[in-house]
Amino acid sequence: MTDPPLSPDLPDDRQLAAEYVLRLLPPDQHATFEARLEAEPALRAQVAEWTTRLAGMNAEFPDIAPRTAVKSALRTRMFGTEARRRRPSLLQRLGLWQGLSFASLALAGVMAWQLAQPPAPTTPAPLYVSEITAEDQSLWLLAVYDSGTAELRLTRTDGSAPAGRVLELWGIKGDNAPVSLGVLPDAGASSVVLPDPLRGSVTDLVLAITDVPLGGAPGGNPTGSVLAVGHGDRTVTRHTTKKGGPAAHPFECLIKRRRPRTPAAAPRAPCDPARH
Amino acid sequence: MPTTLADIEDMIARIALGDRNAFSALHDATSAKLFGTCLRILKDRAIAEDVLQVIYMKVWRHADRYASNGTSPMTWLITIARNSAIDRLRRIRATAEIGAEPDENLPASGPTPEQAAIARSEAGKITECLDELEPDRAGAVRGAHLDGLSYADLAQRHAVPLNTMRTWLRRSLQSLRECMAQ
Structure with a gap:
């Protein structure tokens, strides 16, 4: 077959752009045209024009909802299987903390605060208290750190992970990469012994919670692209985005940390993109 | 929605x-x-x-x-x-x-009246302008856009030589562009 002469009254590029948009060009011409697009803004404009011009026909494409299984399959394909790893060993429920009411916890907090005051010779190793809350208050945890045993005790007083997600706790020391402290149990209290790098002075330790797929952050590694700033699974908690409202920040990191001895400490931004 | x-x-x-x-x-x-x-x-x-x-x-x-x-x-x-x-x-x-045997299971190439109405309201002029083309030419444009048919497919569907189909399509696209620019 031979190509007919080009239609005399339709400029060549415009015609090519239309045929390109309709996927009518033979493969070699298609590839040639695509290569030109990279370098020629005017040609890209022609393509955009034809795309918009023909888009009116798109209304004839019907709405047909795909099976819900398709979305789950997509998620698995893109973000990995959801039951890859659980790390319950890192965080075990602490019986003592289960069933404590919020009131008694608040009391424990006050006591801990007092214990954190300048230690008398008889005072045991200091306890530190911190709250971890989401900006929208949809999640609220109380964290108590015993510097004597390096044990961090967490009690969730409010909030839960979105369906199909779990909450993962991260410790961030100074400018270092976040260290996973494991997945929080669905409710109640838990404790974790801080790994060596996070011990010592905890006044610059930031605790963050992200919601991640069941089994923890894909890859399990707090560095790398999985945790690159802005990825959705860095989200501390559920967002309360309102339709039509301002765009939600894709992640909201920590939150509040109360330092026992330096109440005027400025809050930091542990997930500042510049840090990653 | x-x-x-x-x-x-x-x-x-x-x-x-x-x-x-x-x-x-x-x-x-x-x-x-x-x-x-x-x-x-x-x-x-x-x-x-x-x-x-x-x-x-x-x-x-x-x-x-x-x-x-x-x-x-x-x-x-x-x-x-x-x-x-x-x-x-x-x-x-x-x-x-x-x-090129795409025709057997193809639905009718034209829109349903309801789809046409939606298209008209949402899409501005293109439906109107397609209506101004010969029905088989408009059908070829729709076949290319909505069914992803190639020139060969279209030529077979409309039982015309390949080059004729190319000319149809190119002329039709040109007419559409002129009509929609009005």
């Missing part, structure tokens, strides 16, 4: 930052339209489901390119869907050596 184009644009912007929640929301808001697009072109549910996944993976990867794209967000998404479906269709044909 209460989702507006601005919502979708917002979702795409957030996806460009890696926001999986936005990605999920975009999927929920747009998958019916994109799946309908795939199904219309591929006419096979299993293949359309697979292509749908490929489409959303492309959206995830290329969301940052949307801003400079120059089209509306739904047009951008449907273009990705349509091109992906057509590419798959052609690949299947090439490997299966089915050749």
Whole structure:
């Protein structure tokens, strides 16, 4: 077959752009045209024009909802299987903390605060208290750190992970990469012994919670692209985005940390993109 | 559906930052339209489901390119869907050596009256302008756009020589452009 002469009254590029948009060009011409697009803004404009011009026909494409299984399959394909790893060993429920009411916890907090005051010779190793809350208050945890045993005790007083997600706790020391402290149990209290790098002075330790797929952050590694700033699974908690409202920040990191001895400490931004 | 184009644009912007929640929301808001697009072109549910996944993976990867794209967000998404479906269709044909026999299961090429009404209200002039073409020429343009038919497919469907079909299409596109510019 031979190509007919080009239609005399339709400029060549415009015609090519239309045929390109309709996927009518033979493969070699298609590839040639695509290569030109990279370098020629005017040609890209022609393509955009034809795309918009023909888009009116798109209304004839019907709405047909795909099976819900398709979305789950997509998620698995893109973000990995959801039951890859659980790390319950890192965080075990602490019986003592289960069933404590919020009131008694608040009391424990006050006591801990007092214990954190300048230690008398008889005072045991200091306890530190911190709250971890989401900006929208949809999640609220109380964290108590015993510097004597390096044990961090967490009690969730409010909030839960979105369906199909779990909450993962991260410790961030100074400018270092976040260290996973494991997945929080669905409710109640838990404790974790801080790994060596996070011990010592905890006044610059930031605790963050992200919601991640069941089994923890894909890859399990707090560095790398999985945790690159802005990825959705860095989200501390559920967002309360309102339709039509301002765009939600894709992640909201920590939150509040109360330092026992330096109440005027400025809050930091542990997930500042510049840090990653 | 209460989702507006601005919502979708917002979702795409957030996806460009890696926001999986936005990605999920975009999927929920747009998958019916994109799946309908795939199904219309591929006419096979299993293949359309697979292509749908490929489409959303492309959206995830290329969301940052949307801003400079120059089209509306739904047009951008449907273009990705349509091109992906057509590419798959052609690949299947090439490997299966089915050749150009797409006509058997094709639905009527024209829109239903309801679709035509929607198209008219949403799409401005193109339906009007298509109506000004000879019915078989308009049918060829629709076949190319909505069914992803190639020149060879169209020539066979309309029982005209390939070169005649090329001329039809090119003239029709030119007429459409002139009509829509008015």
